[in-house]
Amino acid sequence: MKLEHQIGKHVQHVLDLPDSKISPQDNLIEYGLHSLAIMRLVDIFEKEYEAKLSYIDFAMAPSIEDWVKIIDDTKESKTKKLIDFPTPYVNLSEMQYAHWVGRQGENVSSHLYIEFAGKYLNIEKLQQAYRQLLQCHPMLSVSIAQGQQSIQKLTETGIRINDLTKVDEIKVSEFLAQQRQNMTHQKLDIESGQVIDVRVTVLPNQHHVLHIDTDMSAIDPQSCFILIQHLSDLYSENEKDLLFMSNKSSVPYFEYIQAKDKQLEQQKKYDEKWWKSRLENISDIPALPYIAEGLRDQPNLFTREAFSFNASDTQVLVNIASEYNILVELICLTLFAETVALWSSENQFRLNLPFFSREKYGTCTDQEISHMVGDFSNMCLLDIHAKAGEKFSESLSRIKQSLEEVYLHSTYTGVEVLRDLSKYHQQLETAPIVFTSGLNYGEIISNQVQKHFGQPIWCISQGSKVDLDVQVALINEKLVINWDIRKNAFQQKVIPEMFKYYISRIQSFILDKEKIHSIPEYILPTPHTLLNEDELNLPFKGEHYSVIHGLDTCCPCWVIGYLGIQVSEENLYKFDPSDLINIHGQYWYKTTHQAYFNDQKDICVVSELNPQIKRNGYWLNPNDIAEKIAVHPAIQKVKLFPITKGEKNTLVALLVCALDESLSYTNLLSIYTACLNTQALQPEQSYIVSEDEIDQVNTENIEVLLAKKIPIESQKDISALEKVIYFMMCSVIGISTEQEDDINIDFFEYGGDSLLATHLIAVIQKYFKDSGLTIVDIFSQRTVCNIAHIIEENLPNTAHKIASVFLQVMEGKK
Structure with a gap:
C-alpha cells in the first residue's frame, strides 16, 4: 500500500492533478498521461527505487496497480547495481530524441x-x-x-x-x-x-x-x-x-540537463499551454517547389551553396544594424523569409529556427558550462506572414516581434510543438526549412585553430526531415552564408536561383542602407508562352500571359500561382480596378486558373490533364503516383483523382484489374506498400472499375461513379495478424479497442508520435521476433494493414500462427 500511495503522489504531481482522486485500477491515459509524462515518471521511479525500468512496460499497462507490480517484480529480480561503469542510462533531451528518431x-x-x-x-x-x-x-x-x-x-x-x-x-x-x-x-x-x-x-x-x-x-x-x-x-x-x-x-552534462529540467518545470507547463492554445494558427511549411517524399531520386543526397562577404562589406552591414538598433542576424533572417515567400505559393508559412542555450542551472559552474559538450540545442517555429507592398522595415519589425514572443515560450520545445501539431492535424508535421544563426557567438573558428589546423574549406550538415538548412556565421570578420540542401528535394534550378536572389538582396542592402525603408523590387523574368491554351473557359484571350504570385509579382519557375492575362489600356474599362494588378507598369488580370512556369519558362496550367494535390505542405501530381502504381503487372490501368471535401484532400485510385485467387483484396492493397514507399503517396480509397469506366471518368462525373462502388478497403477480410497489430497499436497510443477493428487506422493520425513509435516496435518485436520491423516501417507504412503485411512477408510461416495464439489468450481473458 505504501508503494501504491507513493506512485499515486508522483502521478498527481507530474500530471498536475493535485486534487484528483485516482484509483489504482484507473486508466491513466484518461487523466492525460502521455509519452513524455511516462518518461518523466520512469526516471523518477528509477532513482527512487534504484531499479532499472522500461518505459515500454509502463506505456503498455497504464494504471497505478500495474506499475506497482512492475516495480515490485524489478526490485525482486535485482541482484546488483544496474551499470558498474560509468553511468546508468538517462533519457535523451527533446532534440537528441528527435535526432535519434530521425536516424531510425x-x-x-x-x-x-x-x-x-x-x-x-x-x-x-x-x-x-x-x-x-x-x-x-x-x-x-x-x-x-x-x-x-x-x-x-x-x-x-x-x-x-x-x-x-x-x-x-x-x-x-x-x-x-x-x-x-x-x-x-x-x-x-x-x-x-x-x-x-x-x-x-x-x-x-x-x-x-x-x-x-x-x-x-x-x-x-x-x-x-x-x-x-x-x-x-x-x-x-x-x-x-x-x-x-x-x-x-x-x-x-547529465547533471546539467536534469537540473535544467527540474528548474524549468513550472515555466514549461505555462509555455505548453501557450503553444497548445495557438496550434490552429501555426502556418504550414513553405509551399516551395518541392519534389514530394517518395518521388525523390537518391533522397538522402546532400549538397551545399556557399558565399562569403568580404570583411569590408560585412562591417558595413554591422554598422547599418547598429544604426537601426537591430541585429545583423535579424536582417539576414528577414531577407531569407522574403526569399522563401517569393518561391512559396502560400504567403504564410513557418520556419524552423534552432538556437543554443547555456544558461546556468544546478550546481554547474560557469566554467563547466562554457566548456561542456552535449546537446544544448532547441528550436522554435516562427510564423511568417509575407504581405504584398510591405516595406522591408515593416517586415523586419513584425518578424522581430514574433521572434521575441516565441523565444519567451521556448521551454516547451519546437519538437514538442511539432508533436502536438501532428496530433492536431492528424498527420506527421515537420519543419524542413531551417535558418540557423551563429552570429551572436562571434567568430566560430578562432585564429589559433586556423594557425594549428588550417583554413576551413568545407562545412556541411545533414538532418532528418530537413530539406534546406541555412546557416549564417562570422569567420575571419567575414559574413559567411551556407545553404545545406537535400539535393533532390526541389525542382531543377530552384535552389540556385533562390540562393542567387538571397545573396543579391543582402548585397543591395549593403550598397544602399535606405533599402530598409523601401518595398522590395522583385526582378524576375516574365515569360509569355501559354501551353494548352485551348483547354481553358478564359474570360478573354490576350497577347501576353504570366503566372501571378500572392505578392503581386510574377512567380519564379515552378511556383504555383494564378494565370494572369495582360490587359491593354483600351480594355481597362472592362474591369473592376480591384481585379487588376500593376506589375512594372503593366496591368494584369488574375484568373482563377492555377498555373506555374516550368524550367523552360513555359506556362503549365493546373487542369485535369495536369492535376495537383497538396499534402503535408507538398504539392503532388497524382499522375506521378499513378505511374508508380502502374508498374505492378497485376494492374492494367490506373487513374488517380484528388477530391476535396471541406479542408480535407482525399486521393482516390481507380484500378482496372481482374480479381482471382492470386489477386485478392488483401494482395491488391499490399501493392501500394510495394509500389509507394511512403504513406504520404498512398490513396485513401481504391475502387475496381471496368476499362470503359476508367476511360470515360473525369473530374465532373467521378462522384457519380464512386456512388455506385464500394471501396476495396472496406471489403477486405481482417486477418488474425491485423487484429493483433490493431490491438497493439491502440494499446500503445492509448485509445479504446472496443470499436470495430480498423486496419486502415493510421498510427500518427490517431495520436501516435515518435516516442510511441519506439514503444510499438518493442511490443511487436516481443511477440513477433525476427519480424525485421523497424521504426522506419512505422514512419513510412503507418497503417495496421501495411505493418501487418511487412510482418507477414518476413515471417511467412509463423506470423499468423503467433497471431492466432495471441487472440486466443486475449479472448480467454475477457
Missing part, C-alpha cells in the same frame, strides 16, 4: 562535417591531444540506443591517418573528393559510442586536410566548435582551464 525513421544521421586544410601538422602531437580530449569530455564516448544514453567505458581510439605523401596530384584529388562524399553522408555508430570521427589526410610537401565529423544526437553544432577549440588548446599545450574536466567522477 529516415536512415539519415544529423551530423556536422568540417574540413581544414593547412601545413606542418605534428601528427603525433595531435594524436596525444585527441586522446586527452576524449578524457576531458565524457560525451565523446556516449552510447545512444533505444531512446536513451549512457557513457560507455572509453576504448582506445585514435585519429585515422591517410598517408598520400607518395601519391600523384590526380589521385590525391580523387581521394579527397571521395573522402568528402563519404564523410558528408556517413552515419556514425552511435549505439557503440562513436559520436565523433577525426581523420587526417597527409599530403605531399607537408600539406594536410583535417576531417572532423560529429553526430548532433550527442554534440550540437556549438559544442562541435567548442571541441575543435579544445583540441587546438590541447595541441598547443594550453590546457590549464580544460583538464579539470577529466577529473570529474560524474557526467556534468
